[in-house]
Amino acid sequence: MGEFSLTHAPNMSNVEQACFKSFLYIMLQSAEDARRGYMPRVTTAVVTTALLAPILALAQTMATSLLGRHSALAMPPGPQAFCDHYPDSPHCRVGLPSCALCHTQTPMRNNFGADVGDALRETLPNASQPLTELQYEAALPAALDTIDARDSDGDGFANIAEITAGTWPGDCDSYPIEASGPQPYDRRYVFKKISLDVCGHSPSYQQFQDFDELPPMGQMEELHKRLDQCLDSEFWQGPDGVLWQLAHPKVRPVASLRYAGSDNGLPPTDYHDDYHLFVYSQIDDHDARDVLQANYFVTRQESPTRYARVDEVPTQIMQRERRAGLLTTQWVMLYNVMFAPLPRTAAAQAYRAFLGFDLARQEGLYPIPGEPMDYDDQGVDDAECAQCHSTLDPLSYPFKNYNGFHEPVFQYQADRIETHFAQEAANITAMPEAGAILGQPVGDLIEWAHVAANSDEFAAATVREYWNLLVGQPPSPNSDEFERLWRTLAQEHNYSVERMLHDLIETEAYGAL
Amino acid sequence: MRYKYDLISILASLLVLSAIAVACSDKGDSDLAQMPPPQQPVAVSPQPKIKFKGHRRWRNDLARALALDEREVCNEMGQYSCTELVHRIALGGSAAEDLGFYTPLPTSTITSPIAADRVALSACIKRVDLDLQSQEPVIFTGPAPMEDGHREEIIHALYRRLIQREAAPHEVTYFVELLYRDVTSLAPEVSLAASARDWAVLSCFVVATSMESLFY
Numbered sequence A: 001m002g003e004f005s006l007t008h009a010p011n012m013s014n015v016e017q018a019c020f021k022s023f024l025y026i027m028l029q030s031a032e033d034a035r036r037g038y039m040p041r042v043t044t045a046v047v048t049t050a051l052l053a054p055i056l057a058l059a060q061t062m063a064t065s066l067l068g069r070h071s072a073l074a075m076p077p078g079p080q081a082f083c084d085h086y087p088d089s090p091h092c093r094v095g096l097p098s099c100a101l102c103h104t105q106t107p108m109r110n111n112f113g114a115d116v117g118d119a120l121r122e123t124l125p126n127a128s129q130p131l132t133e134l135q136y137e138a139a140l141p142a143a144l145d146t147i148d149a150r151d152s153d154g155d156g157f158a159n160i161a162e163i164t165a166g167t168w169p170g171d172c173d174s175y176p177i178e179a180s181g182p183q184p185y186d187r188r189y190v191f192k193k194i195s196l197d198v199c200g201h202s203p204s205y206q207q208f209q210d211f212d213e214l215p216p217m218g219q220m221e222e223l224h225k226r227l228d229q230c231l232d233s234e235f236w237q238g239p240d241g242v243l244w245q246l247a248h249p250k251v252r253p254v255a256s257l258r259y260a261g262s263d264n265g266l267p268p269t270d271y272h273d274d275y276h277l278f279v280y281s282q283i284d285d286h287d288a289r290d291v292l293q294a295n296y297f298v299t300r301q302e303s304p305t306r307y308a309r310v311d312e313v314p315t316q317i318m319q320r321e322r323r324a325g326l327l328t329t330q331w332v333m334l335y336n337v338m339f340a341p342l343p344r345t346a347a348a349q350a351y352r353a354f355l356g357f358d359l360a361r362q363e364g365l366y367p368i369p370g371e372p373m374d375y376d377d378q379g380v381d382d383a384e385c386a387q388c389h390s391t392l393d394p395l396s397y398p399f400k401n402y403n404g405f406h407e408p409v410f411q412y413q414a415d416r417i418e419t420h421f422a423q424e425a426a427n428i429t430a431m432p433e434a435g436a437i438l439g440q441p442v443g444d445l446i447e448w449a450h451v452a453a454n455s456d457e458f459a460a461a462t463v464r465e466y467w468n469l470l471v472g473q474p475p476s477p478n479s480d481e482f483e484r485l486w487r488t489l490a491q492e493h494n495y496s497v498e499r500m501l502h503d504l505i506e507t508e509a510y511g512a513l
Numbered sequence B: 001m002r003y004k005y006d007l008i009s010i011l012a013s014l015l016v017l018s019a020i021a022v023a024c025s026d027k028g029d030s031d032l033a034q035m036p037p038p039q040q041p042v043a044v045s046p047q048p049k050i051k052f053k054g055h056r057r058w059r060n061d062l063a064r065a066l067a068l069d070e071r072e073v074c075n076e077m078g079q080y081s082c083t084e085l086v087h088r089i090a091l092g093g094s095a096a097e098d099l100g101f102y103t104p105l106p107t108s109t110i111t112s113p114i115a116a117d118r119v120a121l122s123a124c125i126k127r128v129d130l131d132l133q134s135q136e137p138v139i140f141t142g143p144a145p146m147e148d149g150h151r152e153e154i155i156h157a158l159y160r161r162l163i164q165r166e167a168a169p170h171e172v173t174y175f176v177e178l179l180y181r182d183v184t185s186l187a188p189e190v191s192l193a194a195s196a197r198d199w200a201v202l203s204c205f206v207v208a209t210s211m212e213s214l215f216y
Helices: A014-036 A041-067 A078-085 A111-123 A133-146 A159-165 A187-199 A205-212 A216-231 A242-251 A272-282 A330-337 A344-355 A383-399 A416-420 A445-453 A456-471 A480-491 A497-504 B002-023 B028-033 B054-065 B082-086 B112-133 B148-163 B169-186 B192-208
Strands: A103-105 A297-301 A306-310 A435-437 A440-442
Touching: A078 A133, A111 A133, A187 A205, A187 A216, A187 A456, A216 A497, A242 A272, A242 A344, A242 A456, A272 A297, A272 A306, A272 A330, A272 A497, A330 A344, A344 A383, A344 A445, A344 A456, A383 A435, A383 A445, A435 A445, A440 A445, A445 A456, A456 A480, A456 A497, A480 A497, B054 B082, B054 B112, B054 B148, B082 B112, B112 B192, B148 B169, B148 B192, B169 B192
Parallel strands: none
Antiparallel strands: A297 A306, A435 A440
C-alpha cells in the first residue's frame, strides 16, 4: 500500500500522529486480510490495543509532565539550580540569573555553557541526550564543581572567581575588578555633584567658599539641605527635567500620536498623564510603587511646576477598580495593546520598564510548565519561540481583558476575547486571565501589579536607575552599597525615592573620587 | 563609560592642538618649555567615573558664568538652540517625543567635540562683545584694547566663574603673557583692538572647554 502522510495535524503530538498512522495501516491491511480469507489483523489489533491503551496513555501523561510539552528542548531549571548551588553569588541577589549566564541565545551556549554541557556528559556518560529536567537538575551541581577552576572565557579569572564576584564566566569582557579598598569621601566633590546632578548647574565660586568654611558636620548637613532644595527644582521635576527623562523609556512617547485619539473620533489621549504619575511617584515622600498600583491620576500646574493627585482626568476612562498605575493608562492601551488579543507587547514593556528584565535578552525568564499554550495560534509553541514565550505568555494573560481600539475603547471588558476575537483561533476563548509573574501565579492584572511592585526586582530596578544616573555607571555585581540601598528603600523608606537619594549621596560610590 | 573617555580624549587632543597652534612661534617653543610644572603631583583615581555635564547642565553653567540668558548662549543661524535642538543628541541629550531617542547615546559622537566647541565659542563671543560695548562690563573689563593690568583680572574672573577656583600662577602666566603676545603678534596687520578681542574670546574659550568645565 502506498505511504500515507499526515499533511496537517497541528494539534497532534508526534506520539499521537504515530498511533493514528498505525491505526490506519492496520485497518487497511485488515480489509486485505478479509479479502484473502484470513482473520483480519484488526481483530488482533483491537485486542492488543485494548490491553495496551491504558499503559500507553499513562506513559504519555508521565512523559508530558516530566518533559514538558516540548521534550526535545525542555525548559531548563538551570537558573534556579545554579542559585541553589551558589546561593551567595551576586547573580542570585535579585531574582534568578539571566539565561545569558550559559547561553548566547538559547539553546546555543557560550563558552561557559559549553563547558557545563561537557561536564554534564562526563557526569552522566550513559544518559541519552537531551537530558530530562530531572537528570539535568540532579547532575548540574557536580558538573559545575568540576569546572569551577576552569577559565571558560579565557579572561584570566577562574569560573568560580567570576561567579563569586558576580561577573559573567562566559564573557571575556566581564571580569572581576580588584577592589581598591575604601576611598575617602570628598564632601566638596559631593556638594558640586549634587548641584549639577539635581539642580542642573555648578555651585558658584562664593558658594564653594561658604561651604569650605563649614565644619565637617556642617558640611554634611549642607549636603542634605542642598539635595532637598534641588529635588524641588524645575531641572529635576519639571517638564523635560531629569525625572521626565527617566520616564521616556517607560512611556515611549510618540509626538505625532499624542492627540491622535481626538482626531479619529476616539477619546483624547495624552501621554503626559503618564509622565505626571511617574514624576509624582518619585517625589516628596510618595510611594514609588504607585507607578504600578495607582488607581488615581496626577495633574501638573506650571510656573512653578507642581503635581497634584486627582481621582479622574478627562483623558483617562479606565474603570477605577481596574486601574494599575502606568500599566493601564490610555496611552498604554493605545500604543501597547492596540488590536492584540493577547497584549504581549504591553506585558513585555512593563516587565522591562519597571522590573528591569528585557525578555529579548533572555532576562527574567521564569518558564511555566505546560506553557506556552499558544491560545491565539501564533506558533509561539515552536521550540525556538517557547524558550521565552513560556514566560511571556503567562505574563501577558492578565492583560487580555484590557481593550485597545476595540469597544469599549481603552477600558476593561470581562468578555473581551469572546466578543472580539472568538473566530481568530480555535482555542482562543480558553485563554485565562490568570497568569504568572516572577514564577508566582496571579489572578488578574491588579494582582500582577501588586506582586511586581512588592518584589525585590522592582526595588532593585528603581534604585539602579538612580544609581546609573547619579553615580555614572552601573553598580558592580557585588556592591554592598547598592544592595543596602534597595533593601532600605523597601524595608525602611516605604519606597520613598527621595529618602533613598539622601542615603545614596552618602555612599562611597557617589562621594569618593 | 566609554562615552566619557572618548570625549575626554578628543577634547584633550583639541586642546593640545589649539595650545600648540597658538604658542607656535619663533619664540614660543622655548617659553613653553620654561613654564613651571603643576605644583602638586596629580593623584590617580582608582575608580575614574567622571561624567560629561551634558547639553543642559553645561549650557546652564555657561549661562550663569558668563551672565547670559540661557537662550542667548548659542543659537544656530541665530534662532535654533544649539543645546536644546540642533546638537542636543551629540551633547548627550535624548529626544524622546520627536525622534524616539528615549535615552542618551551610550558613547559620544564624532560631532560631540565640535558641538561643544561651537557652544563655548558662541557664548564667549557674546559675552566679550557685550562687555566691549557696555559701560559696565561684567568680565572683560577695561577699555579696548584690554590693558595690561586688566588681563590678569580677567583670567581670575574666568576661572572663578567657569570652574569655580583660582587660577594657578602658571595658568595666569600662560594666558596673560604667552597667549596674548602670540595672538597679537600672529597677524600684525590686524589692529590691536581686534587682537585683544581675539585674546579675550580665546581665553574664555580655553577655560570654557577645559575638562574641569565640561566634566564633573
